[in-house]
Amino acid sequence: EKGNYRHFMQKEIFEQPTVVAQTLGSYLRQADNSVALPQFDFDLSSIKRVTIVACGTSYYAAMVAKYWFEQFARVPVDLDVASEFRYREPVLEEGGLALFISQSGETADTLAALRHCKANGQTIGVVVNVPTSSMAREADLLLPTHAGPEIGVASTKAFTCQLAVLAALAAHMAVKRGLMSRKEEQEVVRHLLEAPACLNAALDHDEDIAAMAHLIAPARDVLYLGRGPDYPLAMEGALKLKEISYIHAEGYASGEMKHGPIALIDEHVPVIVLAPSGPLFEKTVSNMEEVRARGGQIVLISDAKGLEAAGEGCMATIEMPQVHPLIAPLVYAIPVQLLAYHTACVKGTDVDQPRNLAKSVTVE
Numbered sequence: 001e002k003g004n005y006r007h008f009m010q011k012e013i014f015e016q017p018t019v020v021a022q023t024l025g026s027y028l029r030q031a032d033n034s035v036a037l038p039q040f041d042f043d044l045s046s047i048k049r050v051t052i053v054a055c056g057t058s059y060y061a062a063m064v065a066k067y068w069f070e071q072f073a074r075v076p077v078d079l080d081v082a083s084e085f086r087y088r089e090p091v092l093e094e095g096g097l098a099l100f101i102s103q104s105g106e107t108a109d110t111l112a113a114l115r116h117c118k119a120n121g122q123t124i125g126v127v128v129n130v131p132t133s134s135m136a137r138e139a140d141l142l143l144p145t146h147a148g149p150e151i152g153v154a155s156t157k158a159f160t161c162q163l164a165v166l167a168a169l170a171a172h173m174a175v176k177r178g179l180m181s182r183k184e185e186q187e188v189v190r191h192l193l194e195a196p197a198c199l200n201a202a203l204d205h206d207e208d209i210a211a212m213a214h215l216i217a218p219a220r221d222v223l224y225l226g227r228g229p230d231y232p233l234a235m236e237g238a239l240k241l242k243e244i245s246y247i248h249a250e251g252y253a254s255g256e257m258k259h260g261p262i263a264l265i266d267e268h269v270p271v272i273v274l275a276p277s278g279p280l281f282e283k284t285v286s287n288m289e290e291v292r293a294r295g296g297q298i299v300l301i302s303d304a305k306g307l308e309a310a311g312e313g314c315m316a317t318i319e320m321p322q323v324h325p326l327i328a329p330l331v332y333a334i335p336v337q338l339l340a341y342h343t344a345c346v347k348g349t350d351v352d353q354p355r356n357l358a359k360s361v362t363v364e
């Protein structure tokens with residue numbers, strides 16, 4: 001049931017504060033601010049390598065997780081889309097953890113990659129939204145996202161719940177590997193628990209974003225830029241926009257722009273920059289200057305500090321709450337989802353059933 005919403009996608013976007021809180025609730029213990037994963041007999045302290053495999057939006061969640069696993073748990077991560085991974089003869093050493101991320105738990109390429117890893121001695125962890133799915137049944141470690149059924153073909157709430165699970169897993173791994181003190185763990189948990197309120201604050205900008213969609217709808221091409229964990233968010237923003245509004249969009253690492261895509265920039269190509277204030281912000285500002293020098297039109301998505309420093313001269317800005325870097329990818333998912341959603345509404349496309357797409361891709 002859509003309730004008061006026009007589309008399932010819109011309803012699912014707005015459910016995120018609630019479902020992310022639910023998901024975090026099952027991985028974090030609020031009594032003592034600790035991370036609590038389901039019991040399983042695999043020693044996370046001895047892992048040599050984590051292999052993460054997924055498709056589409058779930059792959060972008062995996063990309064964010066790579067930054068976290070490396071940063072917190074100092075574990076090497078191999079990451080690939082399932083359709084490449086399964087055919088490229090990956091080197092899998094005994095004792096590795098292979099993680100599969102999937103909303104449906106049925107995506108054919110991801111399931112085949114899982115079976116390949118199982119046959120090659122990997123411990124299988126799955127992050128799935130459908131607890132009765134094939135991937136859930138074949139896992140050694142089942143990490144459910146408690147997003148509830150996702151009806152809109154474009155994935156939204158499953159993505160942010162995947163991020164919530166993966167952040168908890170990264171912290172847990174860091175604790176097990178002796179790299180995160182009890183005090184640091186408590187701090188990380190406290191920041192994660194701030195996510196639902198920050199998601200709500202981001203959703204408060206719905207109307208501004210709806211207005212801005214009129215600037216994006218006439219475009220033929222749109223570029224999304226981000227750095228660090230916000231780079232996968234740029235890719236996710238581009239995927240959402242092309243899926244439901246049929247506007248061609250690309251997500252790039254901000255620093256890669258000058259290596260090619262900058263040739264596309266002119267006043268007709270909106271450039272959407274995802275840049276929370278922080279150590280990498282200045283770098284992104286210089287990438288914005290490169291865009292501006294070529295007549296490019298920028299939409300800057302940042303917090304008050306970032307907008308104050310670099311908001312001037314932008315075609316539009318969207319203000320996000322000031323958040324801890326760990327939860328920024330969850331919070332910045334909201335404006336890119338809403339921008340795609342409202343742009344599709346302006347164009348009058350079928351938001352919940354975009355052409356050529358299926359909710360569950362069970363063919364190769």
Ligand code: F6R
Pocket residue numbers: 055056057058059101102103104105106107110153154155156239240243359360361
């Ligand atoms: C994008 C989208 C797809 C899926 C992909 C993987 O909005 O929905 O890109 O993310 O088909 O599906 P799951 O997560 O079910 O394996």
